[in-house]
Amino acid sequence: MLRRRAHKKSRRGCSECKKRHIKCDESVPQCGFCLGRKLDCMYGDSVAPATPSPKAQSPDSSSNRLLEAKLLHHYYTNTSNTVSSPSDYHQWHNLFPEAATSHAYVLDSVLAFTALHFAYLEPNSRQTWLEIGSHYNNRACSELRRVVGQVSASTLRPALVCSIYIALFANARIALLGDKIQSSHLADILQTRTLLKGCLFFHQTMENMNIRSGLRMEQYLWRDNPSENPSSPSPVVPGPTVRRMGTLVLEKFKTEPGQGNQSRFEICAIACQGLIDSMDSQYTVETQGRNLFLWPLSLDDSFMELLQTNEFPARLVFSLYALGIHFFKGFWYIGEAGYRLGRELLPLSEPVSEYWVDVTTSLRAEFEIDRAVQF
Known part of the structure; x- marks a missing residue:
């Protein structure tokens, strides 16, 4: 038989x-x-792995190779232009992709971020591209976790590059999922803060080992001139609005008549002042954007505890950050994230004590300036 x-x-x-x-x-x-x-x-x-050797490939893998070729081509011709400008062109078109030629997990992170750009450009195929992006991002994260335990001079640069694309992926995912997001918007934003701390860890470790990265930390994570790309309109300068609203909030912390709140108000006042300072009028819109993007890294554990336990003063301060992000909605990987975060932090359905009504109402109004819909 x-x-x-x-x-x-x-x-x-x-x-x-x-x-x-x-x-x-x-x-x-x-x-x-x-x-x-x-x-x-x-x-x-x-x-x-994303880049198997020719011997390991089978005819069945040809569709994967074509998909990855499509993603790489799109990265070089489109996606990289949405995160680069003339001053940092070399970084996004040469320096970062070079790491992907010898480290499969870096390649996976590039492919993941690019897949989400396709998800933005092709809404009818959004779910498919989100799944493709998540697949590559999961592989990149899995390998990066292994690399973290074996940090060396040779692994730091590719690990840093990978962590940057993973952080960008997380931001883009929040923007694309919108109200379909399963967790809270605050939880997802705080997750990106954790990812940014990972970027900072690799960057600082390189400095401690006297390995030149060639760039400042903030240049990895924010475009210098978004107006260079017609698809990303130049954002309105967020500084004046954030400073004005931040000053109102700060005054409330200094004059609040309640008892037993001094400690938490001092904590929130420090965080609020830090955000106001980062939006100083001497800074250009690009610098304000960088400062805003990195501001969550400056928050200490005491403030984070207040925020995660839903304390209203901490939510009020973080809504200022959401307001700043709202000004950069023209970036495809930011979108309506600021608005949705603000809506979650300051819901209309929540009763607010008389002392906080004026500043809360003013903040809500700032989010509603350019739209007819309400929180």
């Missing part, structure tokens, strides 16, 4: 194919079997 010819076992197949003991073609974001049967296709940490 003829026996069925056994197939070569793959250790990198998806969970559904492994469960059914069938060969997985290892396509992403879904293998052929799961795609045809509309199943959730999940790969483990041992999924095949």
Whole structure:
């Protein structure tokens, strides 16, 4: 009797194919079997690397190679232009992509961020691109966690580059998911703060080891001149509005008549003053954008505890940050994130004590200036 010819076992197949003991073609974001049967296709940490050697590739992987070629081409011709300007062109077009040529996890992070740009440009295919982006981002994060435990002079630069794209991915995901986001907007924004701390860790470690990165920390994470790209209109300068509203909030902290609140008001006042200072009128819109983007890194644990326990004074201060972000909604990877965060921090349905009504009403109005809809 003829026996069925056994197939070569793959250790990198998806969970559904492994469960059914069938060969997985290892396509992403879904293998052929799961795609045809509309199943959730999940790969483990041992999924095949983004840049397998020619010998390891099978005919089934050709679709993956074409997808990655499409993503890379789009990064160089489109996505990189949305995060670069003449002053830092070399960084985004040469320095960062160079790390992806020798480190698969850096390549994965570039592909992930680019996939989300496709999700922005092609709303009818948004879910597909979000899944593709998440697949590559998960692989990049998994490998980066391993690298963190083995930091060396040779791994720091690629780890830093990867962490930057992962942070940008997190911002873009928040912008694209919008109100479909499953967690709170605040929780997701705080997660990006954690990712920024990771970028800062690699940057500072490079400095401590006397490894020149060639750039200041803030230049990794903010474009110098968004008006260079017609698809990203130049934002209105956020400084005057944030300073004006911040000063109103600060005065409330200094004169609040309640008892037993002095400590938390002092904590919030320090955070508020730091944000006001970062929006100083001497700074250009680009510098204000950088300062705003990095401001959450300056917040100490005492303020973060107040914010995470839903203390109103801390929410009021953080809504100033949301207001600043709202001015940069022209960036595709920011979008309406500031507005949605402000709506969550200062909901209309929440009763506010008489002492805070005026400043809360004014802040809500600032978010509603250019739209008919309300919180």
